[in-house]
Amino acid sequence: MINETMYALGSKRSTIREIFEYAKTRAAEIGKENVFDFSIGNPSVPAPAAVNETIEKLLEEIPSVSLHGYTSAQGGKDVRDTIANNFTRRFGVALSGDDLYMTCGAAASLTITLKALTNEGDEFITFAPFFPEYRVFVENAGAKFVVLRSDEKTMLPDFDALERAITPKTKGVLVNTPNNPSGVVYGEKTMQKLADLLAKKSKEYGAPIYLISDEPYRELVYDKETKVPCPMAYYNETVICYSYSKSLSLAGERVGYIAVNPKATEAKALYAAVCGAGRALGYVCAPALFQRVAAACDGMTADISVYKKNRDLLYNGLTKCGFTCIYPDGAFYLFMKAAERDAAAFCERAKKYELLLVNGADFGAEGWVRVAYCVETELIERALPLFEKLAKDYGL
């Protein structure tokens, strides 16, 4: 009688959530310090001090009725102008506050954008490995979700496969860089190649193919030479879905934005459709206080040196054990090849050492596992000898 699809979505826990619950139970049995939970992508470092300082200042300076009252549906004008100016300065792409729509985080940015774009029969393409909720969001918008494999050595898009997969039904391509779960960043060459192919195909079919760029990890990169190119600088038909969840360690506060490239063919209409979709989905406005916090702290990051330290420690430790790992340029995940064909069995084996990993199959990549390193550094230090034992079990 109720909606069966929604029931299924709500009653079936995600694997990540299963492991998270298992970790809690196991911690009660053997002590929290003996469980090595690498499953969850929850920021492990505090928000920058400026976040709480900004909140205190706002509470003091802004009258309650303005501070906690409705903002415009698309977000406060000052907030949008500030963020747009920063964007232009940081990425060299002209953006105004009127191209920005403030949201309740990345998931909202995506559901709203997909809803704004989708007509019956449309398809969105993404590359495995991908964040599992993409399937939920795309299908809920009424579109077909098309998954392509990446090059297994680099976890970068296979452009030949992409060229073959694009049809007149392709409404957009959804990318996530730095990537969850692989940590890989699309460099300038990759972005240019993607842009060229989408431009060619758009022209061929006489309709824009949108590039939807999900960028919650944009600021989380660790090497000087790693640049995260702004897709709008390469391709006009771009919508950026951003969130402050990871950069400012504000995952629970739900604040982010959608940026519609003003150079997109239908920029104005698309922005209006974004406003309409936000309205239809019940997003009245993004949380008012945290809109102001986001504007004040835009471009800052939490202390990501911790993630860098963790990344280096984990990547070096695991490769030394003999595991095959994708070098993670950014985000806070490491993608590792399972030491046997069946990654689920490998995860079970790891569990014997209290190492909790996530099966890559959930991300569309069979034979791999995700190791989230947004944890205490000390946990990684103590886990490495256990990973070594695991490697030895497989004769690595």
Next chain:
Amino acid sequence: MINETMYALGSKRSTIREIFEYAKTRAAEIGKENVFDFSIGNPSVPAPAAVNETIEKLLEEIPSVSLHGYTSAQGGKDVRDTIANNFTRRFGVALSGDDLYMTCGAAASLTITLKALTNEGDEFITFAPFFPEYRVFVENAGAKFVVLRSDEKTMLPDFDALERAITPKTKGVLVNTPNNPSGVVYGEKTMQKLADLLAKKSKEYGAPIYLISDEPYRELVYDKETKVPCPMAYYNETVICYSYSKSLSLAGERVGYIAVNPKATEAKALYAAVCGAGRALGYVCAPALFQRVAAACDGMTADISVYKKNRDLLYNGLTKCGFTCIYPDGAFYLFMKAAERDAAAFCERAKKYELLLVNGADFGAEGWVRVAYCVETELIERALPLFEKLAKDYGL
């Protein structure tokens, strides 16, 4: 190429928003003090002091990673338990934290609930006058929106009309009490009659007809004798959609909840479907900090004595002028009969005196206007002589 329905929703401003923008322009021309804007339902009194005090305390006591991190999708366990306990104590209806799902405000409560319930071909019934976004939310969930007229003297449901309108396609009835825009509260007798009819019809068709009760104004009532009955005490198949926007003057912060009656036939499945719908619509969790604020301040209200004063002043003043008004038991709106058949023309005439009213047609009630009294009391005092002139124009 983009979604035309979303484009239409985003590009056509609501009448309320039109008036709001007109008010700003007009204020620039003749001075803010000379524009009498009764169009917007934005709380005009500050949040209770406990709100900001709670925020300060939380910032001090809870580490950033816990305070600003993800909560469970359904909301923090402590938060839900606290609110459920208060609910049971206040309304005498047993509710546990596991029956509550924290949301980003009333609009989210409604879109999630409707999505969880709706299958193809379903219909939801509401009574005019109704909050205009209901149509958007119901249609976006894929259901048909059926509007019935109320009794014009009381603005209470016409039960004969309801009995005729319920068919096997009726998935639910959506009520809003205290009502926006009429201010009317459904008393015990009305609630009992509604419950009896829905129970009878559910039995007749062999499937529950849900009562969806939208209650953002629940605490905003002004007379000792006005009680707002809890629908769960009358009818098992009830879902309450609540928001702290109006009670705590937190409209911009987006926090509320869905309460699924544990006595509903499919309570557990419906709760799971609510979780699934929240996920599909992109609601990862309700804003974390304000979830805790809501729990700490649940049951409190902003200083609503201001609204009572405004209500009395406005109701007495307008009836004295000769206008026909519905006595508003609650919320912060007064529903007034237009003094000519065409309410749009009446609103235009009022505009000549700088009185900005909203046409009741937007709420499904032709020939009426809404006057929002969440304004400075002094504004009403200065407006009454202008209303008097308006009345005289019509020979009242």
